Amino acid sequence: MISIKGLNKIFKSSSGDVTAVEDLNISIPKGEIFGVIGYSGAGKSTLIRLLNRLEEPTSGEVIIDDQDVTKLSTNKLREARQDIAMIFQHFNLLWSRTVRENIAFPLEIAKVSKQEREKRVDELIHLVGLSGREDAYPSQLSGGQKQRVGIARALANNPKVLLCDEATSALDPETTDSILDLLVDINEKLGLTIILITHEMHVIRKICHQVAVMEHGRVVEQGDVLDVFLHPQQPVTKRFVDQIMGDRDEEDALSTIVSQHDSGKVLRLHFVGEKTNQALISEIAKRFPVAVNILHGKITQTKKGAYGTLIVHIDGSSEAIQEAIHYIEETSVEVEVTSDVS
CATH class of the missing domain: 3.30.70.260 (ACT domain)
Known part of the structure; x- marks a missing residue:
């Protein structure tokens, strides 16, 4: 489903080049929840932004459904991004719009008819558990509810891939668990491939099938989550496992x-x-x-x-x-x- 080959990102500055992502090679099967974990500065957030070209790679390939995203023209990239949705740590909602209007926004951009928009928004509100809050504004919602709006909005155009950039980091533990349960439910119901960036091993442990551990821009260890728990090879991986065990x-x-x-x-x-x-x-x-x-x-x-x-x-x-x-x-x-x- 997703194949990352020789991916590199070098940021140039007056004080010298900074390598944020170095020679990454990852394969992610269709329909899996794949976790990427690392401490601050490991390069994981840069990686997820490279997958939909919010950051331009210095070199390498990102192949999604047999299509190399790194080689797409601007127009083709715009089309491809409809299949690659993203949710963020701080929700990124439109504060002047209600829940319903926030979720409908990407459908408006895609010029979906009003009748189809309303039907799709109703489906998504039910899916993410926001029935009864359709007309509320973001300022009237809890952190968990805001993230549910963000998830519903990301799903509006029926994407094939959902990118989650520290999507639970701003939430308390109980709310985090409820959002993780929602992501598992979405994964199972929709067959959606989810790539989840985090610095919390609890998140990886709870919902991911596979995990890649990043340090200094490189993947230092990857595999099935249970195997990584059982046999952590790198010091950074052992520190993450110690968060749980x-x-x-x-x-x-x-x-x-x-x-x-x-x-x-x-x-x-x-x-x-x-x-x-x-x-x-x-x-x-x-x-x-x-x-x-x-x-x-x-x-x-x-x-x-x-x-x-x-x-x-x-x-x-x-x-x-x-x-x-x-x-x-x-x-x-x-x-x-x-x-x-x-």
């Missing part, structure tokens, strides 16, 4: 247990999918002459399934501990020996 209490527990015991091992267990429901600890205690002390645990949900970590201290003879570890590994639960207590 990390906890200072974990390190405190580890240091405390090491100082209070003179034998055994501290293990970090990684559970995926149905394995998160296994009664593994009680089985170990029944089968082997070891003592197991749970130090810390956490489970989170991704689009591809649950992912959990459990940190335990296991004590007993060296042979019994090794047998218990081997048993755990046979259940397909990943085992990491964090430390030997000695």
